[in-house]
Structures are given as C-alpha cells and as structure tokens.
Amino acid sequence: MPANPFNGQTDYGIGIGLRVPHYRHILAKKPVVDWFEIISENFMVDGGRPLEILDSILEQYRVVQHGVSMYFGSADPLDREHLKKIKRLVKRTNTPWLSDHLCWGSVDGRYTHDLLPMPYTMAVAKHTAEKIKQASDFLEVPICVENVSSYAEYHQSNMTEWEFLSEVVERADCGILLDVNNIYVSSENHGFDPLEYVRYVPHHRVGQIHIAGHTRYDEVILDTHDHPVPDPVWRVYEEAIKLCGNTATLLEWDDSIPSFDEVHDEALKANRFLHEHAPLPI
Amino acid sequence: MSTLLCPSEIRSTAELKQIQRVMGAALMRPLTADDKMQTAWSDGRDMNLVVDEFMKPNDRMTAFARLEIYNKQYWFRLLDCLYDDYPGLRALLGQKRFHALSQAYITKYPSVSFTMRNLGGKLEQFIREEPKLTGAKQAMAIDVARYEWAQVLAFDEARSKPVSVDDLLGVNPDQLHLRLQPYLVLLDLDYAVDAYFTAVRKHEFGMRSESSNAKDGASRHATSKRVALPKKEEIWLAVHRHDNELYILRIEREAWHERQVKALQAEIDALRAKIEGKTT
Known part of the structure; x- marks a missing residue:
C-alpha cells in the first residue's frame, strides 16, 4: 500500500540507489529525484568524505537506508555494537524505515560479505523473526526485510521461499521489501512461478519494491544489477503493483553504471505501471 | 564410512549454526589455480559428498556447481577489494x-x-x-x-x-x-x-x-x-x-x-x- 506502518506511513514514489559515480552530478546539478536509497554500511564510518557527501545529499533529498550486513538469518546473535552504529546513522538520516536482507552471511564472527540463502524451516523462521524484532526494538524504526536472489537450495528446507518470508514477517510484525528482480532470478534458477510468489506474500506488509536487471547464462541467472530492467521483471512488478498498490519503488544499478540520467530514466519507467495498474485510493 | 557434517533436518538454532559452519567453511576454501572449487574437503573426502549433504541439484546444475557460484563470488569479491585498496x-x-x-x-x-x-x-x-x-x-x-x-x-x-x-x-x-x-x-x-x-x-x-x-x-x-x-x-x-x-x-x-x-x-x-x- 502506498503508505503503511512498515514504511513509516510515507508515500515516497520512485527513487534510485545513491552510487559514487553519480555524486558529482547530483551535488552539482541537483536533479529532481523523489528519494535516494543509500547502502548503510558505506556511511557507517566515523568521519571524512563519506559523511560530508551524505550530509550534502540530506540537505536536498529524502534518504532511506538499505543495509547488507545485519544478517537476520545467521545463527549468531545480533551484534549490539553494530546496531549502535546503524542507530547513529538512523539519527543522521531520519530514514522513515530501513531495510536489510532475509539472508545469512557470517558465522562465528567471520564475514562472507555475501547475501546467502537460508534453509526454509519453521525453526529458522522463528529464529530469524526474533532477531528482526530485537533489531527493530533497538533501532526504533520500522524494518522491511528483502527477499534475496539465490542460486542454490537446501535439502533441509521444508517450506517454499514465499511461505518462509510470510512466516517471518508475520512473526516479526515487520515489513517486506519485495525485490521483484530477485523473485524472477530465483524462479528461473529453482523452477517456480514468480507470480505465485507475488500473490502469496502479505501485500499489506510491502513497504517498498526493488527493481533491477540481471545477467542470464546458460545454466543460471546471476543477480548482477548491471542492466536495464528486462520485460519479465516488469511483468512481475506489474503484478506486485496490482496487489500492493502504488508502492515506493527503487531501481538498483550497481555495476557498469551508466550516466545518472540513464539510470533515472530507467527508474521512471515504473511510472507507467503505477499509473496503469495501481488500485486507486478509495 | 565418514560421519555426516550436516544435520538432515533443521529444528533448532544449533542445527542452523552447524549447517552454516559447513557452508561457510566450504565457500571460504581457496579456489584452485584455474578458479574452480576444490574437489576434496579438508579431511580428504570427496567434496561432492559434503555438498550433497545440504545442497540440492537442479535439472541444469549439480549441487557442487551451484555451491561453486558462491565459492567463486566470495573469493572474487574479497580479492577485488584488496586489488583496489x-x-x-x-x-x-x-x-x-x-x-x-x-x-x-x-x-x-x-x-x-x-x-x-x-x-x-x-x-x-x-x-x-x-x-x-x-x-x-x-x-x-x-x-x-x-x-x-x-x-x-x-x-x-x-x-x-x-x-x-x-x-x-x-x-x-x-x-x-x-x-x-x-x-x-x-x-x-x-x-x-x-x-x-x-x-x-x-x-x-x-x-x-x-x-x-x-x-x-x-x-x-x-x-x-x-x-x-x-x-x-x-x-x-x-x-x-x-x-x-x-x-x-x-x-x-x-x-x-x-x-x-x-x-x-x-x-x-x-x-x-x-x-x-x-x-x-
């Protein structure tokens, strides 16, 4: 839904990811953009240029934090010092919600710096939901968890990914950052219907949507974020918009990054779907 | 016969941790000289047998090949970081x-x-x-x-x-x-x-x-x-x-x-x- 408790009752429109190659253009030209998504970890530093850039952006734009290292699905407990760093940044950005991934990435204090898929079982869902609740309570800001793309599945899973995601967010009472590119990538890699996924999840919890491009190889699709959004992903997006309404949407473009205008134009293509398919407010 | 490294079901955080330790160790193992996943586990057993304990194959890729994607990503990402820094x-x-x-x-x-x-x-x-x-x-x-x-x-x-x-x-x-x-x-x-x-x-x-x-x-x-x-x-x-x-x-x-x-x-x-x- 456009505004809900999981995105801080905001109606942010279409944003793009803030990336280094565009800093100069954004600060000099001040283009009209609904909002920027930042990678939290890039600004969880104690000083220097990153924070100066962030403060300049915050003077002009609305910013939402997107993290890659809370690892709600890791068996290890949350790191309180890490949460304190995130909270300092939350106070700086005033992000109305923040997102991180439904994944694991570290074990016994060793970090893979990857977004690794989880085994989908009820015990793992309970453990993950508890960590999300702890993080949300500490950070005092709504959390949306993002479905990741994956290239592998576990024998130990006994639920579908969409059942697992729904179980986690209901138990944690948190939002969903629905990445429709990730749904499509995983559906091709694992052989499921992406629309079944989109239709199953609790739509009232979707606070934000991600769109992106990917790379198709003979045996697998990799989530590379280095292309425009392909048609099959737009089709999944269209279904999501029909079911969730006019939801804050963010284009991710992280590699082979073209000009700012090209990235922004690609993001604004989402408007076509929002205007044609989003249910009108009652 | 070698003992299994992974639990067959995950009903607790301890069992989740066990499977994450094995997968973490697998993807942190160095690649071969031609950037492939190693074919033997640290104790010498066939890597395929270890990976088959927790990863599923699909109609295009073996479980080994699917995990190898993550093994390569781990090494390429960290090596690229040192390369740049x-x-x-x-x-x-x-x-x-x-x-x-x-x-x-x-x-x-x-x-x-x-x-x-x-x-x-x-x-x-x-x-x-x-x-x-x-x-x-x-x-x-x-x-x-x-x-x-x-x-x-x-x-x-x-x-x-x-x-x-x-x-x-x-x-x-x-x-x-x-x-x-x-x-x-x-x-x-x-x-x-x-x-x-x-x-x-x-x-x-x-x-x-x-x-x-x-x-x-x-x-x-x-x-x-x-x-x-x-x-x-x-x-x-x-x-x-x-x-x-x-x-x-x-x-x-x-x-x-x-x-x-x-x-x-x-x-x-x-x-x-x-x-x-x-x-x-």
Missing part, C-alpha cells in the same frame, strides 16, 4: 605474486568486520609473518602496505574534538591522556614509498587512458613491470586529511618524533602553563 603493493609484487599473497592472507585472516573497508587491517602483520610470500621485497612490501593502510585510516577515521584550554581547566594534568587525531597516521619508513606511489598512480592513470576501463591480466602485468621499485631512503610521513582531502607530508625526523611523543609533552606543558596563568 593496494595498487602499490600489487605493482611492487606483480599480479601473480600479489594474487598469491592476497589469497593466503584472506585464508589466514578472513574478514571479521561487517565492512570490507577493514579487510587489509592485518596485512602488514601477515607480510611480516610470511616472509616467503614477498621474498627479497619483504621490507619494501611492509612499507608499501603500511602506507596504503594509513590512507584507508586517514580517509574516514574520526576527527576528535581538539582540546582547548577551557577543556582542561580544573583537570588534574597528571591524569591527562592526550593523543593524536585518529585520522592522522605517522609513518617511519625505510623506503621512499611516497614517490613510488606517485609513480604507480601516474602509471595506472596512463594505462587507463590508453586502454579504457577494461581490467585484464596483461595490463596489470605491464604495470608491475614498468614502475621502478621504491628507493632505499629513510623517510618520515604524516598521512592525514584536511577538508576531507587526503594529504601526505614528508616531515623531518625530529618533527616526527616530536609529533609522536615530544609534541604531546610540549602541549601538556604549554597547557599547564596556560592553566596556571588563568588560575593565578
């Missing part, structure tokens, strides 16, 4: 030796931070511990690694509030603990690494302008061949930032010592004098 060390050692050093370093000291910014934090120590990996260039490599890590710190370490006289009023001078700004790193080096690094940067810039942004082994190899080695010269450097720009200053040996120790003592003495002046 240590251009001077890379040029000094050459592409092949730098790659071997990086792989051995990440194997011994995997990342223990949420950010890859900290990945090189123990590289100087590692080069000292493993002299065979840098051979006759060990001393140079230590200096270059220290110099490049200092730049990481100077870039985004905290800027503490400078101490003023007013802050010290009423404070017992014997209990004062003054220290340098966290973003200021003082280096005493045996090689003229600053001049060497300038040459590396110039050379890399030249390479890029000639051959676009394509990163291939040939151009990286050429870089290592064409930059002259750092000259043996005892130098003292202050690596810091001002207005969020990085600065590297050569300073005199005496100034270096003063900034390290004597300047702090002098500052304390000066502040003491001012405090006494204000309070009498």
Whole structure:
C-alpha cells in the first residue's frame, strides 16, 4: 500500500540507489529525484568524505537506508555494537524505515560479505523473526526485510521461499521489501512461478519494491544489477503493483553504471505501471 | 564410512549454526589455480559428498556447481577489494605474486568486520609473518602496505574534538591522556614509498587512458613491470586529511618524533602553563 506502518506511513514514489559515480552530478546539478536509497554500511564510518557527501545529499533529498550486513538469518546473535552504529546513522538520516536482507552471511564472527540463502524451516523462521524484532526494538524504526536472489537450495528446507518470508514477517510484525528482480532470478534458477510468489506474500506488509536487471547464462541467472530492467521483471512488478498498490519503488544499478540520467530514466519507467495498474485510493 | 557434517533436518538454532559452519567453511576454501572449487574437503573426502549433504541439484546444475557460484563470488569479491585498496603493493609484487599473497592472507585472516573497508587491517602483520610470500621485497612490501593502510585510516577515521584550554581547566594534568587525531597516521619508513606511489598512480592513470576501463591480466602485468621499485631512503610521513582531502607530508625526523611523543609533552606543558596563568 502506498503508505503503511512498515514504511513509516510515507508515500515516497520512485527513487534510485545513491552510487559514487553519480555524486558529482547530483551535488552539482541537483536533479529532481523523489528519494535516494543509500547502502548503510558505506556511511557507517566515523568521519571524512563519506559523511560530508551524505550530509550534502540530506540537505536536498529524502534518504532511506538499505543495509547488507545485519544478517537476520545467521545463527549468531545480533551484534549490539553494530546496531549502535546503524542507530547513529538512523539519527543522521531520519530514514522513515530501513531495510536489510532475509539472508545469512557470517558465522562465528567471520564475514562472507555475501547475501546467502537460508534453509526454509519453521525453526529458522522463528529464529530469524526474533532477531528482526530485537533489531527493530533497538533501532526504533520500522524494518522491511528483502527477499534475496539465490542460486542454490537446501535439502533441509521444508517450506517454499514465499511461505518462509510470510512466516517471518508475520512473526516479526515487520515489513517486506519485495525485490521483484530477485523473485524472477530465483524462479528461473529453482523452477517456480514468480507470480505465485507475488500473490502469496502479505501485500499489506510491502513497504517498498526493488527493481533491477540481471545477467542470464546458460545454466543460471546471476543477480548482477548491471542492466536495464528486462520485460519479465516488469511483468512481475506489474503484478506486485496490482496487489500492493502504488508502492515506493527503487531501481538498483550497481555495476557498469551508466550516466545518472540513464539510470533515472530507467527508474521512471515504473511510472507507467503505477499509473496503469495501481488500485486507486478509495 | 565418514560421519555426516550436516544435520538432515533443521529444528533448532544449533542445527542452523552447524549447517552454516559447513557452508561457510566450504565457500571460504581457496579456489584452485584455474578458479574452480576444490574437489576434496579438508579431511580428504570427496567434496561432492559434503555438498550433497545440504545442497540440492537442479535439472541444469549439480549441487557442487551451484555451491561453486558462491565459492567463486566470495573469493572474487574479497580479492577485488584488496586489488583496489593496494595498487602499490600489487605493482611492487606483480599480479601473480600479489594474487598469491592476497589469497593466503584472506585464508589466514578472513574478514571479521561487517565492512570490507577493514579487510587489509592485518596485512602488514601477515607480510611480516610470511616472509616467503614477498621474498627479497619483504621490507619494501611492509612499507608499501603500511602506507596504503594509513590512507584507508586517514580517509574516514574520526576527527576528535581538539582540546582547548577551557577543556582542561580544573583537570588534574597528571591524569591527562592526550593523543593524536585518529585520522592522522605517522609513518617511519625505510623506503621512499611516497614517490613510488606517485609513480604507480601516474602509471595506472596512463594505462587507463590508453586502454579504457577494461581490467585484464596483461595490463596489470605491464604495470608491475614498468614502475621502478621504491628507493632505499629513510623517510618520515604524516598521512592525514584536511577538508576531507587526503594529504601526505614528508616531515623531518625530529618533527616526527616530536609529533609522536615530544609534541604531546610540549602541549601538556604549554597547557599547564596556560592553566596556571588563568588560575593565578
């Protein structure tokens, strides 16, 4: 839904990811953009240029934090010092919600710096939901968890990914950052219907949507974020918009990054779907 | 028959941890020389048997091939990070030796931070511990690694509030603990690494302008061949930032010592004098 408790009752429109190659253009030209998504970890530093850039952006734009290292699905407990760093940044950005991934990435204090898929079982869902609740309570800001793309599945899973995601967010009472590119990538890699996924999840919890491009190889699709959004992903997006309404949407473009205008134009293509398919407010 | 490494079901956090330990260990195992996943587990058993305990195949890929994607991603991501953060060390050692050093370093000291910014934090120590990996260039490599890590710190370490006289009023001078700004790193080096690094940067810039942004082994190899080695010269450097720009200053040996120790003592003495002046 456009505004809900999981995105801080905001109606942010279409944003793009803030990336280094565009800093100069954004600060000099001040283009009209609904909002920027930042990678939290890039600004969880104690000083220097990153924070100066962030403060300049915050003077002009609305910013939402997107993290890659809370690892709600890791068996290890949350790191309180890490949460304190995130909270300092939350106070700086005033992000109305923040997102991180439904994944694991570290074990016994060793970090893979990857977004690794989880085994989908009820015990793992309970453990993950508890960590999300702890993080949300500490950070005092709504959390949306993002479905990741994956290239592998576990024998130990006994639920579908969409059942697992729904179980986690209901138990944690948190939002969903629905990445429709990730749904499509995983559906091709694992052989499921992406629309079944989109239709199953609790739509009232979707606070934000991600769109992106990917790379198709003979045996697998990799989530590379280095292309425009392909048609099959737009089709999944269209279904999501029909079911969730006019939801804050963010284009991710992280590699082979073209000009700012090209990235922004690609993001604004989402408007076509929002205007044609989003249910009108009652 | 070997015991299984993974539980067949996950009904507890302990069982989740067990499977994550096995998968974590699998994807952190170094790649082979041709960038493939190793075919044997650490105890010698067939890697396929280990992977089959937790990964499913699909109609196009074996379980081994699916996990191999993550194994490659792990190594490429971390190796790329060191490649970007240590251009001077890379040029000094050459592409092949730098790659071997990086792989051995990440194997011994995997990342223990949420950010890859900290990945090189123990590289100087590692080069000292493993002299065979840098051979006759060990001393140079230590200096270059220290110099490049200092730049990481100077870039985004905290800027503490400078101490003023007013802050010290009423404070017992014997209990004062003054220290340098966290973003200021003082280096005493045996090689003229600053001049060497300038040459590396110039050379890399030249390479890029000639051959676009394509990163291939040939151009990286050429870089290592064409930059002259750092000259043996005892130098003292202050690596810091001002207005969020990085600065590297050569300073005199005496100034270096003063900034390290004597300047702090002098500052304390000066502040003491001012405090006494204000309070009498």
